[in-house]
Amino acid sequence: MLKLRKETAVGLFVLVGLLAIIYMSIKLGNVQLFTDKYYPVRANFTDIAGLKVNAPVQMYGVSIGFVSDISLDQELNVARVDMMIEKEVKLMDDAIVSVKTSGLIGDKYLKIDPGGLGDPVNPGDTLFDSQPAIDLEDLISKFAFGKV
């Protein structure tokens, strides 16, 4: 029977172990080693209803990026959302960004309708057409109190 030397076994253990750790960090931990795959785009919302950093950005249901930062702009009284969009995806400046929910109780994500007539969006630009999240309670109360 083949018998491994102790040193070989230890070397193999450490090597495979480090590979497992790296695999876990990159595949499961979603560590971005190469961030130059993305370009930044910004949008302002009147209500983002609990959208989180790292939430996906989708176009026609396909994931094309993620939310990189969320902050409050108190001069304009809006929520400012910074996104990272994949470089291959071209956006026009009449694109419509909206906050959506996956399912009734699912996570929030951003949906981009790419637009078609405007000028191409440059990295760092702001998309002006944005739709706030639909507030379910708001809708229900409107229905209940008859303001539809």
Added chain:
Amino acid sequence: MAEKARGTFFPMMLLCTICMETVDELGKMFIFLLDALRLMFAGWGQFSKMVRQIYFIGVQSVSVIALIGLFSGMVMGMQLYFALSTFGADGFLGTAVAMSMVRELAPVLSAIMLTGRAGSAMTAEIGVMRISEQIDALTIMDINPMRYLVAPKMAACLLSFPILTAFFNLISLWGSWLTGVKLLGANEGAYWASVQSSLNWADVEGGFIKSIIFGVLVCTICCFEGYYTHTRSGHAGPEGVSQSTTSAVVKSCVAILAADYILTSLLW
């Protein structure tokens, strides 16, 4: 009068003594830990001893960790599938398994398994060396027993615990895929996608931080119990070693679970 005073103060005195002894032992253990960490880097001679210890603590534990990981993953997949499919939420199977495995179960279960497999052996080995006066012989030969016996074990634990936790994670995710997806028929794509999307770097990092701290705890407690086995009151010789081994395993398990609670509340 004297009788009465003793009657009043005896419980107080006992409490005081117990407290002082506990604080004393904790202090000794902490110095022991610092000594071991410092001596890990004492010269190139340490390297070959570390390799031997990694072989014992790490390589020889792979099979048992794989087995435990596989079965706990399989049972998680099964249980959570039944629980979640009641609400029609079996798409969340991957999320539930990945979160509970990576953040909690993998570091804790592998640390407890390693306490049983390697920790008890460390205590027994050092304890027997102590009662057969081999440690005194080392000291006489001007070989620092901490450097020779404890520091390589500490280094091996620091390396092996996170690696074995990573194996545990990957194998348990595969195990719950086996039962949840292959056996019970959850959606395969949804499973892997939710495993990937539910975890972020903080979760993976936290799991590894936990496993490293558990490694330090287990190694310190087990080596300490063996190293000072001759100072146990009332139990000398082989009986003392058996007592030390028992208390090392019990203390390690308690320390792992208590530290797990504290770390979880600190990390997330």
